Amino acid sequence: MSLFFPRCNSVVTVKKDKRHMAEVNASPLKHFVTAKKKINGIFEQLGAYIQESATFLEDTYRNAELDPVTTEEQVLDVKGYLSKVRGISEVLARRHMKVAFFGRTSNGKSTVINAMLWDKVLPSGIGHTTNCFLRVEGTDGHEAFLLTEGSEEKRSIKTVNQLAHALHQDEQLHAGSLVSVMWPNSKCPLLKDDLVLMDSPGIDVTTELDSWIDKFCLDADVFVLVANSESTLMQTEKQFFHKVSERLSRPNIFILNNRWDASASEPEYMEEVRRQHMERCTSFLVDELDVVDRGQAGDRIFFVSAKEALNARIQKAQGMPEGGGALAEGFQVRMLEFQNFERRFEECISQSAVKTKFEQEIAAMNQKIEVLVSLQSKAKLLRNKGGWMDSELNMFMHQYLQPSR
Secondary structure (H helix, E strand, C coil): CCCCHHHHHHHHHHHHHHHHHHHCCCCCCCCHHHHHHHHHHHHHHHHHHHHHHHHHHHHHHCCCCCCCCCCCHHHHHHHHCCCCCHHHHHHHHHCCCCEEEEECCCCHHHHHHHHHHHCCCCCCCCCCCCEEEEEEEEEEECEEEEEEEECCCEEECCCCCCCEEHHHCCCCCCCCCCEEEEEEEEHHHHHHEEEEEEEEEEECCCCCCHHHHHHHHHCCCCCEEEECCCCCCHHHHHHHHHHHHHCCCHHHHHHHHECCHHHHHHHHHHHHHHHHHHHHHHHHHHCCCCCCCCHHHHHHEEECHHHHHHHHHHHCCCCCCCCCCCCCCCCCHHHHHHHHHHHHHHHHHHHHHHHHHHHHHHHHHHHHHHHHHHHHHHHHHHHHHHHHHHHHHHHHCCCCCCCCC
């Protein structure tokens, strides 16, 4: 029998190793998904506990033979907790991670989103400018559709050209409008993990920055500033994020210096230009906004070509080499940098979202639980008293009601 033990142990070890490797290779976004499932389970159990407590307390309150240890008001409060728990559970079920992309017109915000989605989901490139806020999120269905503010009508879209046409033909849309692009999860794994990506019009074409922040930014977990690496950060870009920092405490901001492939045409200046961009972006995040420490800034600033990344991923999805076609020198380095950005972004947003999306509800319910624990201790005294009364009755019956001999 002992001969089998080494083999069993090795099988267990292999299984553990496989589980460990799966956890290591899993997207950091799974951290949020797992936390969401866990907290929903906790609130489901809490709802059952509150229901049981409410029933017990109400029965106790209505029992005239017992000394009152609770009031009608407390019974109603506990019943109210049940509806609040159900309400919170519904809210938690709709909670998601949200990343908002901002930058000047034609800096490539839509292309960055498309590259992250591995597909041309949003109109981008020459001749296309985003004229309203576009919110991309996943749907379990097989067809993509649009939802506009104030309407529940699902407008079917089969191609990116149909989407572009629908957006530009809708005369009611303006820069401050929001359109939800519901994209099938089956077409984009990134959207399966409760991630919402929000595109925006250029911040250089509006005077409504304050209303944009109030309407679209206060629930964002991460902001991505898409800058043009062929120029320096502009005052309009800085002004917007100064306003964001005034409304949110130390927002999570990433800076993408896009179109970095242009640097390949002047390799003799590339390192110097990169150093200058790095210094200015670091100074902006650390000294001006005070959102990261100097040692952390390197994980928030990246030099990429979203167009290259998108084209490479589309080719790869079609079974062709991702490095095919006419690519500027240094493509692999830029591609790795884009992937590094995605990894850092996913790590940041999953950790941040768990805290911001669930902390408030947990704190609120902790207060309710404290009240329930207090009432439960009183209920325990009640049960003890009930046991004592039962014992007293038995003694009385034994002493006075036993038949005489």
